[in-house]
Amino acid sequence: xxxxxxxxxxxxxxxxxxxxxxxxxxxxxxxxxxxxxxxxxxxxxxxxxxxxxxxxxxxxxxxxxxxxxxxxxxxxxxxxxxxxxxxxxxxxxxxxxxxxxxxxxxxxxxxxxxxxxxxxxxxxxxxxxxxxxxxxxxxxxxxxxxxxxxxxxxxxxxxxxxxxxxxxxxxxxxxxxxxxxxxxxxxxxxxxxxxxxxxxxxxxxxxxxxxxxxxxxxxxxxxxxxxxxxxxxxxxxxxxxxxxxxxxxxxxxxxxxxxxxxxxxxxxxxxxxxxxxxxxxxxxxxxxxxxxxxxxxxxxxxxxxxxxxxxxxxxxxxxxxxxxxxxxxxxxxxxxxxxxxxxxxxx
Amino acid sequence: xxxxxxxxxxxxxxxxxxxxxxxxxxxxxxxxxxxxxxxxxxxxxxxxxxxxxxxxxxxxxxxxxxxxxxxxxxxxxxxxxxxxxxxxxxxxxxxxxxxxxxxxxxxxxxxxxxxxxxxxxxxxxxxxxxxxxxxxxxxxxxxxxxxxxxxxxxxxxxxxxxxxxxxxxxxxxxxxxxxxxxxxxxxxxxxxxxxxxxxxxxxxxxxxxxxxxxxxxxxxxxxxxxxxxxxxxxxxxxxxxxxxxxxxxxxxxxxxxxxxxxxxxxxxxxxxxxxxxxxxxxxxxxxxxxxxxxxxxxxxxxxxxxxxxxxxxxxxxxxxxxxxxxxxxxxxxxxxxxxxxxxxxxx
DNA sequence: TTGTAGGCGTTATCAG
DNA sequence: CTGATAACGCCTACAA
Numbered sequence: 001x002x003x004x005x006x007x008x009x010x011x012x013x014x015x016x017x018x019x020x021x022x023x024x025x026x027x028x029x030x031x032x033x034x035x036x037x038x039x040x041x042x043x044x045x046x047x048x049x050x051x052x053x054x055x056x057x058x059x060x061x062x063x064x065x066x067x068x069x070x071x072x073x074x075x076x077x078x079x080x081x082x083x084x085x086x087x088x089x090x091x092x093x094x095x096x097x098x099x100x101x102x103x104x105x106x107x108x109x110x111x112x113x114x115x116x117x118x119x120x121x122x123x124x125x126x127x128x129x130x131x132x133x134x135x136x137x138x139x140x141x142x143x144x145x146x147x148x149x150x151x152x153x154x155x156x157x158x159x160x161x162x163x164x165x166x167x168x169x170x171x172x173x174x175x176x177x178x179x180x181x182x183x184x185x186x187x188x189x190x191x192x193x194x195x196x197x198x199x200x201x202x203x204x205x206x207x208x209x210x211x212x213x214x215x216x217x218x219x220x221x222x223x224x225x226x227x228x229x230x231x232x233x234x235x236x237x238x239x240x241x242x243x244x245x246x247x248x249x250x251x252x253x254x255x256x257x258x259x260x261x262x263x264x265x266x267x268x269x270x271x272x273x274x275x276x277x278x279x280x281x282x283x284x285x286x287x288x289x290x291x292x293x294x295x296x297x298x299x300x301x302x303x304x305x306x307x308x309x310x311x312x313x314x315x316x317x318x319x320x321x322x323x324x325x326x327x328x329x330x331x332x333x334x335x336x337x338x339x340x341x342x343x344x345x346x347x
Numbered sequence: 348x349x350x351x352x353x354x355x356x357x358x359x360x361x362x363x364x365x366x367x368x369x370x371x372x373x374x375x376x377x378x379x380x381x382x383x384x385x386x387x388x389x390x391x392x393x394x395x396x397x398x399x400x401x402x403x404x405x406x407x408x409x410x411x412x413x414x415x416x417x418x419x420x421x422x423x424x425x426x427x428x429x430x431x432x433x434x435x436x437x438x439x440x441x442x443x444x445x446x447x448x449x450x451x452x453x454x455x456x457x458x459x460x461x462x463x464x465x466x467x468x469x470x471x472x473x474x475x476x477x478x479x480x481x482x483x484x485x486x487x488x489x490x491x492x493x494x495x496x497x498x499x500x501x502x503x504x505x506x507x508x509x510x511x512x513x514x515x516x517x518x519x520x521x522x523x524x525x526x527x528x529x530x531x532x533x534x535x536x537x538x539x540x541x542x543x544x545x546x547x548x549x550x551x552x553x554x555x556x557x558x559x560x561x562x563x564x565x566x567x568x569x570x571x572x573x574x575x576x577x578x579x580x581x582x583x584x585x586x587x588x589x590x591x592x593x594x595x596x597x598x599x600x601x602x603x604x605x606x607x608x609x610x611x612x613x614x615x616x617x618x619x620x621x622x623x624x625x626x627x628x629x630x631x632x633x634x635x636x637x638x639x640x641x642x643x644x645x646x647x648x649x650x651x652x653x654x655x656x657x658x659x660x661x662x663x664x665x666x667x668x669x670x671x672x673x674x675x676x677x678x679x680x681x682x683x684x685x686x687x688x689x690x691x692x693x694x
Numbered sequence: 695t696t697g698t699a700g701g702c703g704t705t706a707t708c709a710g
Numbered sequence: 711c712t713g714a715t716a717a718c719g720c721c722t723a724c725a726a
Binding site: 348350351352362363366367370372394395397398399400401402403 | 718719720721722
Binding site for chain 2: 001041044046047048049050051053054059061073076083087092093094095097103104108111112113114217243246247249250253273276277278
């Protein structure tokens with residue numbers, strides 16, 4: 001490994017002088033500094049991260065909290081964007097784990113690694129984050145708000161101000177919501193849903209709102225069954241995410257009905273998957289790329305300009321993504337007739 | 348941050364003594380050592396990673412090369428397994444990037460971080476790995492063989508010795524293969540396919556083997572169109588992965604045919620997705636969990652027992668996962684009649 | 695059994 | 711403008 005000492009020897013200078021040159025610090029003539037940097041580059045010198053960290057207590061390393069298995073496409077996409085941005089800015093990223101076996105918390109892990117900042121892409125438990133929250137390590141969270149820290153969130157509540165009007169415009173008035181398990185995000189979405197419905201003048205009966213865990217098609221299938229069994233079933237069902245829809249459609253088809261002829265389905269997330277499925281999914285597409293990028297930029301700002309940085313909550317808007325799973329309901333759709341049948345048979 | 352010095356003071360001992368106690372080294376009475384460790388734990392002492400790395404030149408950190416966006420489910424699953432295993436063994440993992448902007452290679456990045464080992468989950472370019480290959484950093488690759496290093500591979504070639512007999516048993520004899528773009532894996536699969544077909548006594552015409560990029564449903568759709576246009580189209584098509592099938596089925600349906608009545612489709616990978624889709628996918632399920640775990644264990648062994656470690660190639664077998672997209676073809680399936688029609692109409 | 699001291703590669707603070 | 715030198719936290723040989 002090539003050290004600064006070797007560079008110094010090669011240049012016939014002291015390590016101190018070389019260090020200044022490398023770090024663009026005053027105390028060395030600009031030309032000589034440039035020459036030193038040239039030589040260092042030729043020698044493929046790169047400062048030893050451990051030594052630098054030890055000395056400066058800054059590691060150029062970001063701790064990532066990502067408990068929610070890498071498999072969830074929404075979070076994977078966000079993480080990918082975070083990574084792209086951090087790479088650009090020359091930060092590394094290391095996964096943090098609260099190794100309970102070792103009796104080490106996230107905070108302690110971050111301290112041990114001297115992380116310059118921590119990004120919470122998805123933390124399973126709130127408690128595990130508390131210690132971090134109260135520390136002075138810069139912290140940015142995604143889709144989760146921790147008091148006093150920057151959060152990048154999708155427009156969970158407001159999204160329904162686009163979704164519901166869209167569905168209403170498509171002719172739906174009996175809209176049901178299958179929502180995920182309780183949590184920040186879920187509560188916002190449910191409230192946003194009710195709000196938007198009220199604004200559109202829709203009455204949503206109690207039994208139209210059901211819970212099903214995120215990413216558990218079986219749960220959604222169950223909820224769907226309950227909805228279909230109602231005296232007055234909905235014409236359109238919202239699901240907690242794009243994968244959950246599959247559970248819903250399976251159940252619908254099992255009952256001899258079909259999507260979107262007999263019932264329409266609307267998802268959430270807008271992963272690549274949603275665009276590939278047949279019928280293609282109508283869903284709310286979150287801007288994961290932007291969320292990740294913004295979060296990374298904020299974190300770096302919080303790190304590099306700590307004095308001036310003011311934590312804030314940044315909302316990244318998504319957009320309705322139309323698709324085959326929602327059809328025009330009342331006005332002369334190609335299957336307007338069929339729908340009449342269905343409605344009558346149910347009433 | 349609590350340092351070893353503080354622990355020493357608290358114990359009324361020297362740092363040296365404490366260090367020995369913490370590292371289970373001789374030179375301190377067992378009882379006293381235990382007591383020291385107790386105190387350290389109470390103080391929530393954790394050794395500073397940078398300092399330890401600097402001193403020992405071992406970082407307990409694994410460099411991860413994962414160029415292929417986190418979004419590919421197969422690799423995500425493998426990475427997740429790697430991560431679980433490394434966490435258990437108290438290793439951290441940091442993404443490596445060949446920041447070409449900074450003129451830094453993977454190797455240099457790994458050196459800078461003093462990674463104890465490197466895991467290649469998916470490297471985009473072979474060239475970028477060469478330097479690493481020739482270094483003495485322990486290196487394990489997944490689904491990619493680098494001479495002289497341990498590789499964990501799926502049974503790319505041999506898998507077809509299970510797939511083809513399965514399809515033959517299901518009554519198929521006209522089997523086409525849409526394979527991914529050229530590369531190690533693809534070549535093995537194509538050869539394995541031909542091999543298995545020969546063993547089963549199947550004649551595969553040239554035009555039954557087509558290329559479509561991995562994870563590009565459009566490509567697969569195109570390939571499918573070509574296959575359907577043949578004078579004697581296949582009864583079953585193999586696709587490069589589970590996502591690609593969607594391109595195929597879309598094309599099939601666009602032509603007024605349906606899966607699996609008129610044509611059967613078989614995937615590769617066996618992600619969670621494949622089990623959720625309707626019709627469910629018949630596919631070859633790779634054991635991603637095992638691949639990741641084994642790879643991580645090998646790497647750690649290579650690191651911790653360098654002297655004795657012998658690099659090897661480890662094949663992890665997958666299994667045929669039956670599904671709705673392949674039906675019994677010749678013998679009295681429920682739609683045996685329809686199939687006759689289809690075959691006749693094409694001939 | 696214990697304490698002391700040197701050094702890992704850097705950066706930063708001093709004299710010169 | 712330049713070059714020694716001390717420290718960052720830890721480990722380990724060596725001296726006590």
